Amino acid sequence: MKFTKLTNQQQENFESDGFLIVPNALNGEQLGLLTEVGDRLVENKKSGRGADVDWAADGTTRLRADIRNLIEMDEAFLPLLTLPTTVPLIVQLLGSKIQLHTSHLIWRYPSLGGTADTFRYPNWHRDIARMTNDISDDAMPRVEIKVAYFLSDFSTNDHGQTRFAKGSHLWKATMNLKKGAVDPEEMVIPVGKAGDAVFFENRTWHAAGPNFQQLRKTIMFGYSRRWIRPDDYVKQPQELLDRCTELERSLIDPQDNFDESGAFMPGGKPYAIDEWAELHGIK
Numbered sequence: 624m625k626f627t628k629l630t631n632q633q634q635e636n637f638e639s640d641g642f643l644i645v646p647n648a649l650n651g652e653q654l655g656l657l658t659e660v661g662d663r664l665v666e667n668k669k670s671g672r673g674a675d676v677d678w679a680a681d682g683t684t685r686l687r688a689d690i691r692n693l694i695e696m697d698e699a700f701l702p703l704l705t706l707p708t709t710v711p712l713i714v715q716l717l718g719s720k721i722q723l724h725t726s727h728l729i730w731r732y733p734s735l736g737g738t739a740d741t742f743r744y745p746n747w748h749r750d751i752a753r754m755t756n757d758i759s760d761d762a763m764p765r766v767e768i769k770v771a772y773f774l775s776d777f778s779t780n781d782h783g784q785t786r787f788a789k790g791s792h793l794w795k796a797t798m799n800l801k802k803g804a805v806d807p808e809e810m811v812i813p814v815g816k817a818g819d820a821v822f823f824e825n826r827t828w829h830a831a832g833p834n835f836q837q838l839r840k841t842i843m844f845g846y847s848r849r850w851i852r853p854d855d856y857v858k859q860p861q862e863l864l865d866r867c868t869e870l871e872r873s874l875i876d877p878q879d880n881f882d883e884s885g886a887f888m889p890g891g892k893p894y895a896i897d898e899w900a901e902l903h904g905i906k
Contacts, residue, residue, distance in 0.1 A: 624870055625707040626903045629715040637716060641792035641827035644813055648708045648820035649772055658774045658840060660699040661728055664690060686735070690728040691855040693842065694875070695863050700726065703844055704871050709770050709820055711903075713846050716822075717768050719900035723875045724767055724847035725854040730840055731783045734833040740781075741805045742833040747788070747798055750825040751851070761795040767825040767847040773817055774840040780812040783834030784841075785821070787811050792826035806830070849877060849894075869895040 637643040649657070665688045694700050704710070704723060714721065734742065749755050751767060758764075777784045788798065789809045798807060807828070813821050823829060825847075847853070859875050867875070873895040880891045900906075 624705040624710065624899060627707055627711040629712045633712065637822065640789050642787045642813070642821060642823040644815060645709060645712070645820045645822065646815065647818055648706070649818040654774055654818050656699050657842060660697045661730070661774065661840060661842065664696055664728065665730055685732050687732060688728070688730040691725065693726040693728045694723065695860055698866065700842070701866065701871065703772070703842065704874055712822070713768050713770065714896070714900055714905055717765070717846065719897045719905060720849045721846045721874070721896065722849045722853065722877055724845040724851065725843065727843040727855070729843060730838060731834050732838050734783070734835060738833045740833060743805060743830045745831060747828050747830040749828055754825070760797050763826050765792070765824050765826060766851055767845055769823055769843055769845040771821045772842045773815060773819050773821070774842065775817050775838065777839065778814050778816060779836065780814060781833070781835040782839045783832055784813065784839065785829050785831050787813070787823060788828040791828040792824055794828070798828050870899060
């Protein structure tokens with residue numbers, strides 16, 4: 624994986640805002656391939672684990688399509704696992720002791736006529752629900768960073784894209800909206816173009832609004848601390864692991880803490896992603 628340095632400005636923005644826009648994360652060839660494969664998976668209903676499609680009451684209008692553990696669906700998604708324009712930045716922000724937490728296709732179709740601009744789905748939340756149920760807001764740690772790759776334009780604020788409460792990753796109490804409000808005063812709706820990516824961490828409060836434009840296509844890859852159970856897989860298919868490089872495999876095939884003789888290894892087995900980080904001076 625080629626090294627891309629996180630700039631001081633990117634570091635400052637992420638630490639202060641809880642999210643970061645990375646322009647041109649995908650090139651035109653990558654955009655075309657990922658869009659083509661994603662469309663085919665949705666249309667062929669090759670759903671895999673955790674797939675979901677919502678239809679309007681008329682039974683003919685599709686509202687959304689989601690496919691979880693996307694990385695096992697087609698080899699076209701595997702390069703995203705170690706994409707040089709984004710993943711080195713995540714390692715610099717979160718450290719190398721990470722794994723793929725989720726890979727998620729998100730197609731959001733235009734909202735039905737009459738949908739209010741106050742519609743939010745999902746509503747405001749922090750990520751990793753199991754953790755938010757068990758750990759109080761004032762003790763919530765940063766354990767995951769997601770990168771959303773936009774395969775379609777989101778140049779205005781009404782494409783239904785994820786909106787963020789700026790700085791909310793530092794809040795020590797739950798979100799408390801003013802009476803009658805549907806969004807916090809700190810709300811920011813990122814805009815950009817196809818090929819851009821948006822980073823955000825698990826503590827950053829976020830929600831999605833209605834889509835009043837064309838079909839919005841997004842692919843989300845989330846990376847979490849290695850000791851957290853991933854959202855959408857326990858063990859990846861062997862045929863996927865067999866296609867991986869050592870670096871790729873180190874992100875989707877968690878190793879146990881015992882050596883070949885059965886002796887306990889307190890630090891666990893060495894991971895290729897840790898060796899890559901050490902090579903590039905990342906602690």
